[in-house]
Amino acid sequence: MLTLYWESDESSGIFPYRLEVRRMADKPLKGEDIQTAKASLGLNAPEQLSAACEREASQYAAAILDALKEPLLILDSELRVASANLPFYLHFLTTPEETVGRHIIDLGNTQWDIPRLREKLRDLVSELWSFDGLMVEREFEQIGKRTVVLSGRRLRQREDLSPKLLLLIEDITDRILAEQELEARVRDVIDLKHDVFAREDVDRMYRHDLKTPLVAVVGFARLLRADQNLTAKQREMLEIIEESGYRMQAMINLSMDLYRMEVGTYVLKPSPVDLVVLVKHVLNDVEMLVRQRRLNVEASVDSLPLGEAKPVVVGGNETLFHAMLGNIVKNAVEASPEESGIGITVESSEEQVMVSVHNTGEIPQQVRGKLFKKYISHGKKEGSGLGVYNASLIARNFGGELGYESSAQGGTTAWILLPRSVPGRAGAPPARTS
Numbered sequence: 001m002l003t004l005y006w007e008s009d010e011s012s013g014i015f016p017y018r019l020e021v022r023r024m025a026d027k028p029l030k031g032e033d034i035q036t037a038k039a040s041l042g043l044n045a046p047e048q049l050s051a052a053c054e055r056e057a058s059q060y061a062a063a064i065l066d067a068l069k070e071p072l073l074i075l076d077s078e079l080r081v082a083s084a085n086l087p088f089y090l091h092f093l094t095t096p097e098e099t100v101g102r103h104i105i106d107l108g109n110t111q112w113d114i115p116r117l118r119e120k121l122r123d124l125v126s127e128l129w130s131f132d133g134l135m136v137e138r139e140f141e142q143i144g145k146r147t148v149v150l151s152g153r154r155l156r157q158r159e160d161l162s163p164k165l166l167l168l169i170e171d172i173t174d175r176i177l178a179e180q181e182l183e184a185r186v187r188d189v190i191d192l193k194h195d196v197f198a199r200e201d202v203d204r205m206y207r208h209d210l211k212t213p214l215v216a217v218v219g220f221a222r223l224l225r226a227d228q229n230l231t232a233k234q235r236e237m238l239e240i241i242e243e244s245g246y247r248m249q250a251m252i253n254l255s256m257d258l259y260r261m262e263v264g265t266y267v268l269k270p271s272p273v274d275l276v277v278l279v280k281h282v283l284n285d286v287e288m289l290v291r292q293r294r295l296n297v298e299a300s301v302d303s304l305p306l307g308e309a310k311p312v313v314v315g316g317n318e319t320l321f322h323a324m325l326g327n328i329v330k331n332a333v334e335a336s337p338e339e340s341g342i343g344i345t346v347e348s349s350e351e352q353v354m355v356s357v358h359n360t361g362e363i364p365q366q367v368r369g370k371l372f373k374k375y376i377s378h379g380k381k382e383g384s385g386l387g388v389y390n391a392s393l394i395a396r397n398f399g400g401e402l403g404y405e406s407s408a409q410g411g412t413t414a415w416i417l418l419p420r421s422v423p424g425r426a427g428a429p430p431a432r433t434s
Contacts, residue, residue, distance in 0.1 A: 074155075075165040077125050079104050079118075082164060091171065093142035104167075108141035117150060124154045124165050135172075146173045214252070218245035250319055257320060258390055261397045268398065270315035270422045275346055275353060276301055277311070278318070282326045283344075286333050295336055299344040312348045315422040316398050324394040327387035328357050328402075328414050335361035335412065356415045363406040391416070398422050 071088035073081055080103050089095060094108065104121070105113040120131045134150040148171050155164040221242035225235060260266035279299055283290075290297055301309030332342050336359040343358040373389060392402040399419045406412040 071169040071171075073104070073167040073169070075104060075121065075167060077162040077165075079121055079125075079165075081107070088169070091143070091169075092140060109139075111138050111140045114138070120150075120152055121165060121167070124152050125163055129154050146171055147176055148172065214245050214249050218242055218249070221245065254319055254323055257317075258393060261393050266397055268422060269317070270398070271317065272313050273316040273318050273321050275312045275314060275321075275355060276306065276309045278321055278325060279306060279344060279346065279355075281322060282329050285326055286330055289330070289333050290342075293333065293336065294339045295333065296341040297344070298341065299346075301346040302348055306344075309346070312346055312353055314353055314418050314420055316418065320394045320398075324391040324402075324416065325355065327391045328416065331387060332357045332359040332361075332412070332414065335359055335363075337361060350420065352417060352419050354415055354417050356413055358411060358413045360411040362408050363404065363412050 068085060069087060071091045072085045073088060074083045076082050081100050084096070084099050089099070092108070099107060105118070114136055116134060117136070120128075120134060124131070130151070130153045132151045134152075135147065136150065137145065137147045139145050148169050151168040151170075153166040153168075155166055221238050224230070225238045225242070230238070257266060279301075283297065283299065299306040301312060304310075329342075329344065336342055340360045343356075345356045345358075347354045347356075388402075395402040395416055395418070399422050401417045402414070403417075404412060404414040
């Protein structure tokens, strides 16, 4: 049996060593057998054998280097390029003719003329076996400004051969840009969270601080109205003060309920709410704005005009549902072109009720995907970005849903889908505020 192999030792590394011919079975091995084996390999002299082994080892090593993802150079002791792998040529947009045999600092536009790199490579030739993590930023001739990390190794060879150096190049430019972009996004999110928390803290303080003086305003107005010496005009003015105080208290309580919904602590206590009456009240609220914009409003309940409709009762909370529908209708009025129309329809079944509000305006594309998020507003100087968010929050907590359809041709239809009855239960999970 003919065996061709390499032998390794610590001083010289891996290199072609010897050809060994062994006897197979019990058949005597003759000299002509050895010559025949050598001839079959085309190896009739030690020099031929060594050259063949070196060629095979070189081809094997080249295949391994080309399989690597990172660009790689092999340099001789004079720092001239002995070879490069395929990723090097592809990444730096160069060719073997422009690379092999040239000194490393002469490659491209002297882009590799880096003092720290030259120092490291000279140390490899004389004393070091390796270096890692040399990060440099350079302007490369074909690919522009890049950040690369360089690592070097001195290859083990026979003592009679000059050393070869391996230079591994890792381009981390894209990774750095991605990390910088991620850091910027994280900073934006943190800033937004801080802003949201600050707003919520201020809201809670306002709610707390406003309730105390309102109790006094409402209480004193009620006491003064009990005085029998008041004129009719004075009594009317005190009634307005008292009513305004109650309305303000209701708004503060509404704000507190919305906050509890956000954090998931709101407890439902449904009571009957007539949506027909609710629609009438909401239309009264926006009547002045409708007149200013010269809009035509049509409302129907189960195909009947609003004035002829029978009650449509659902389980809910009158104050919260008034705020929910009021926000949707007010947005429709504000978004409608002047002298256009708005349609409000209520469609009921035994299990659920849908309230739809249509206007001829179109929701801008840039806000459609985030319309139900907090503090999202567009085109309104005094818009808080809370109306639609609050309406969606209320609908979800009462087992309903808020949605919309919008296009340039068909205008915008916002709809609220509500169940007929809602069992008493804890509110929906905390709303996402960003």
